[in-house]
Amino acid sequence: MTTIKTFFATPWGIISVGAFIGVFAALLQKWGNPANMGICVACFDRDIAGALGLHRAAVVQYMRPEIIGFVLGSLIAAYAFREFRARAGSAPIVRFILGAFAMIGALVFLGCPWRAALRLAGGDGNAIFGLLGLIGGIWVGTLFLKGGYNLGRSQSTHTSVGWLLPLTMLGFLVLMLIFPQVEGQDKSGVLFYSLKGPGSMHASLFVSLVIGLCVGFLAQRSRFCTMGAIRDFVLFKQTHLLSGFITLVVVAFITNLILGQFHPGFEKQPIAHTMSLWNFGGMVLAGLAFALAGGCPGRQLFLAGEGDGDAAIFVLGMIVGASFSHNFGLASSAEGAGPHGISAVIIGLLACLFIGLTMRKEVA
Amino acid sequence: MSTIVDARGFSCPQPVILTMNEIKKVKKGEIVVLVDTDTSKENVSRAAASQGWTLKGVEPEGTGYRISISKD
Numbered sequence: 077m078t079t080i081k082t083f084f085a086t087p088w089g090i091i092s093v094g095a096f097i098g099v100f101a102a103l104l105q106k107w108g109n110p111a112n113m114g115i116c117v118a119c120f121d122r123d124i125a126g127a128l129g130l131h132r133a134a135v136v137q138y139m140r141p142e143i144i145g146f147v148l149g150s151l152i153a154a155y156a157f158r159e160f161r162a163r164a165g166s167a168p169i170v171r172f173i174l175g176a177f178a179m180i181g182a183l184v185f186l187g188c189p190w191r192a193a194l195r196l197a198g199g200d201g202n203a204i205f206g207l208l209g210l211i212g213g214i215w216v217g218t219l220f221l222k223g224g225y226n227l228g229r230s231q232s233t234h235t236s237v238g239w240l241l242p243l244t245m246l247g248f249l250v251l252m253l254i255f256p257q258v259e260g261q262d263k264s265g266v267l268f269y270s271l272k273g274p275g276s277m278h279a280s281l282f283v284s285l286v287i288g289l290c291v292g293f294l295a296q297r298s299r300f301c302t303m304g305a306i307r308d309f310v311l312f313k314q315t316h317l318l319s320g321f322i323t324l325v326v327v328a329f330i331t332n333l334i335l336g337q338f339h340p341g342f343e344k345q346p347i348a349h350t351m352s353l354w355n356f357g358g359m360v361l362a363g364l365a366f367a368l369a370g371g372c373p374g375r376q377l378f379l380a381g382e383g384d385g386d387a388a389i390f391v392l393g394m395i396v397g398a399s400f401s402h403n404f405g406l407a408s409s410a411e412g413a414g415p416h417g418i419s420a421v422i423i424g425l426l427a428c429l430f431i432g433l434t435m436r437k438e439v440a
Numbered sequence: 441m442s443t444i445v446d447a448r449g450f451s452c453p454q455p456v457i458l459t460m461n462e463i464k465k466v467k468k469g470e471i472v473v474l475v476d477t478d479t480s481k482e483n484v485s486r487a488a489a490s491q492g493w494t495l496k497g498v499e500p501e502g503t504g505y506r507i508s509i510s511k512d
Contacts (some may be wrong), residue, residue, distance in 0.1 A: 229449025
């Protein structure tokens with residue numbers, strides 16, 4: 077057990093986890109998930125919001141089992157290695173707002189950092205602008221961190237506090253089992269399903285859930301984080317997490333080549349648009365919000381699984397942000413940015429600047 | 441005489457930033473860092489090593505860890 081525990085803290089540990097995610101994200105695409113979207117935490121949280129009817133964009137409604145698996149896999153790993161620690165109370169409202177704006181930014185680009193990597197690995201050149209935006213946003217975040225920005229201490233709390241998001245995810249899974257997808261119908265019981273579009277494309281529940289659980293388990297152990305990868309390099313010149321992120325891209329690229337899923341170009345890429353400035357701008361907002369909140373969307377799910385109630389609030393903020401994105405016409409489509417997407421990015425950046433500039437408490 | 445950095449309750453990357461700030465301030469000697477998650481323990485240990493500091497010991501304390509690092 078100790079050997080396994082220390083392995084994941086080594087460079088080979090994080091590299092093997094990046095490789096695992098790269099292979100299985102590409103395979104999930106072959107097994108039914110949307111193109112260049114084997115795993116996308118932003119898109120999948122958005123699909124969950126759709127499945128619950130929080131927004132009614134007909135093409136993006138599906139209770140993604142990968143997300144459920146991420147949280148529960150992390151919970152299992154945290155208990156197996158005695159790391160589950162319920163904690164909460166570090167500026168929850170700020171984390172909620174950051175989660176919402178992170179999602180709004182990510183949906184202007186059309187993807188979280190994981191999907192940005194997978195889009196690049198699938199040949200989508202537009203992802204380059206998204207990744208540059210992500211780096212830019214995180215870089216701005218590091219300036220705030222250097223200036224003393226922090227959200228204050230969390231407190232240890234009742235174990236059950238840490239269980240609430242995992243239990244919510246378990247509840248979502250139960251809903252899926254009670255109200256399974258019915259061929260040709262857009263609703264089953266309380267859950268919405270897509271008949272066309274990305275929401276209708278998915279691997280089987282079992283495959284998605286098992287891969288989600290494995291990724292959740294491994295990522296909890298290795299602390300895999302795409303935002304941390306870039307932040308730690310900018311702040312400390314540390315390449316530990318970065319090696320995992322780069323491995324994900326390379327391995328997903330190789331897997332795509334083998335599976336015939338690599339199609340280089342900018343035009344007509346799956347679930348993507350070519351407005352470079354807003355591919356960039358959306359991810360500046362997302363990157364800055366992730367940096368201020370201390371983790372990429374995936375990492376927030378894994379933290380929530382190991383008892384972090386503040387990360388759980390960020391996750392809920394993302395689901396609500398996704399709902400606003402589609403209800404208000406903020407999310408992009410293949411045609412380009414949504415009617416109010418650009419205004420939302422600007423408002424989001426102002427909100428992040430307000431948070432970053434005003435929340436600098438001296439450490440007591 | 442070692443200085444104590446209390447990073448308990450802070451999430452990533454604050455424990456590392458606090459440790460690095462202290463390392464820059466004292467330049468050498470001994471620093472004790474208090475953290476409350478395994479992630480922070482790993483990150484602080486890794487950061488200290490990258491600055492040429494030696495990890496002298498990690499002991500459980502309360503629900504977290506007491507990490508001692510030093511540099512001559």
